[in-house]
Amino acid sequence: MKANYGYLDGSGEFFITIDTDLCIECTDHGCVDACPLGLFEIIVDDYDDDVAAIKEEHRKKLKYDCAPCKPVSDRPPLPCVEACAPGAVTHSW
Amino acid sequence: MSENTAEFWRWKEYNWHDETVDPRDGEIISAGVDVGSVSSQAVVMIDGKLYAYSNMRTGSDSPDSARKAMNWALENTGLALDDIHYTVGTGYGRVNVPFADRAITEIACHARGGNLMYGPTVRTILDMGGQDCKAIHCDERGKVTNLLMNDKCAAGTGRGMEVFADLLAVSIEEVGDLSLDVEEEPPPVSSTCVVFAKSEASSLLREGWSKKRVLAAYCSAMAHRVVSLLDRIGMEKDFAITGGIAKNKGVVTRLERELKLTSMKSEYDTQIAGAIGAALFARALVEKQRKKVAK
Structure with missing residues (x-):
């Protein structure tokens, strides 16, 4: 399942997508520790699988919460994307 | 001086049960309660078949x-709460259903409910609820x-439509038909904000636009708004709409026009999709528990 966390408003689309089919294979969950703001958590989803998710309190302000990792120029690789071994995490912006 | 206290946003609440069925004949009585931001539904199923439901304002x-x-469902x-084997709570208020055995997100429940209501071929479900809009892609088993x-x-939500019904003093249940009654x-x-849309509508009324024309412009904006959500998840036939807005012909027709697709129709009430899904999950969980005990 591709779980899209985020929103779309007048300023654009801001979604972090977690492919839970890839995520359930991972035991390391590097994304949780890699995010400097602690946006990620491991939850038991509706199908009883342990998967990563974006914490509720961050879902409506991703544009701002992720901004420190997304400088306008010389953007380094995103820590959450880099730490995700199965490649389950993607950003829409 | 008289005051107009009419509540144009108020939609009809109702309950129903199948009088031809004796619930005591069933093996598993499961229930789903969808406590949404605007409306709440309770569904009772006997062995996976719809038996009773209610739909009321939260x-x-x-x-x-x-x-x-x-209680209304x-x-x-002749059934009491204690007769129900398992209850699943869903919707915004899912963790606040005191008698629920488990809470499951409305996303999973809408996919499961949509699978029953529209059949296993349904792949894209658009749930246009009171306070949010969800685009769901599911497989043939109703799994997200x-x-x-x-x-x-x-x-792009039901609450936005209620705001417009009140602004234009038009019953919420007539909005769809009236919006389609325009020549052009x-x-x-x-389409980015209800507050902006409302002030824009006030200006249009002052310019001499008819109520029907303003409603048409708002229904069109709503349709346009949700199309971008569907584009993101990858629109696939067969496509169905659930939630209260599915009953608004003005939005549905314009959405179908923009998507160049006809949405699937169902004999079930579109507003109870989440609660149906929750009741189906409840039934599956009872079966799982019984299998465990039998081992």
Whole structure:
């Protein structure tokens, strides 16, 4: 399942997508520790699988919460994307 | 001086049960309670078949709304809450259903409910609820494969439509038909924010636009707004719409026009999709428990 966390408003689309089919294979969950703001958590989803998710309190302000990792120029690789071994995490912006 | 106290946003609440069925004949009585931001539904199923349901407005107290919805669904059925083997709570207030055995997100429940209501071929479900809009992609078993929810603002939601019904003093249940009664389709109003759309509508009324034309412009804006959500998850036939807005012909027709697709129709009430899904989950969980005990 591709779980899209985020929103779309007048300023654009801001979604972090977690492919839970890839995520359930991972035991390391590097994304949780890699995010400097602690946006990620491991939850038991509706199908009883342990998967990563974006914490509720961050879902409506991703544009701002992720901004420190997304400088306008010389953007380094995103820590959450880099730490995700199965490649389950993607950003829409 | 008289004051106009009419509540144009207020939609009809109702309950139903199948009088031809004796619920005591069933093996598993399961229930789903969907406590949404605007409306609450309770569904009772006997062995996976719809037996009774209610649909009412959510009050300020979620546990109370859940209790009222369930009591109303059970009214005149001869069943009591204790007769139900398993109850799943869903919707915004899912964790506030005091008698629920488990809470499951409305996304999973809408996919499962949509699978029963529209059949296993349904792949894209658009749930246009009171306070959010969800685009769900599911497989032939009703399992979610892709989901996207927009709940940051009221644009493209039922609450937004209620605001417009009140502004234009038009009953919410007539909005769809009236919006289609225009000679020429007007350009849509702002689709990014209900407050902007409302002030734009006020200006258009002052310019001499008819109520029907303003409604057409708002229904069009709503349709346009949700198309972008569907585009993101990858639109696939067969496509169905659930939630209260599915009953608004003005939005549905314009959405179908923009997507160049006809949405699937169902004999079930589109507003109870989430509660149906919850009741189906409840039944599956009872079966799982019984299998465990038998081992």
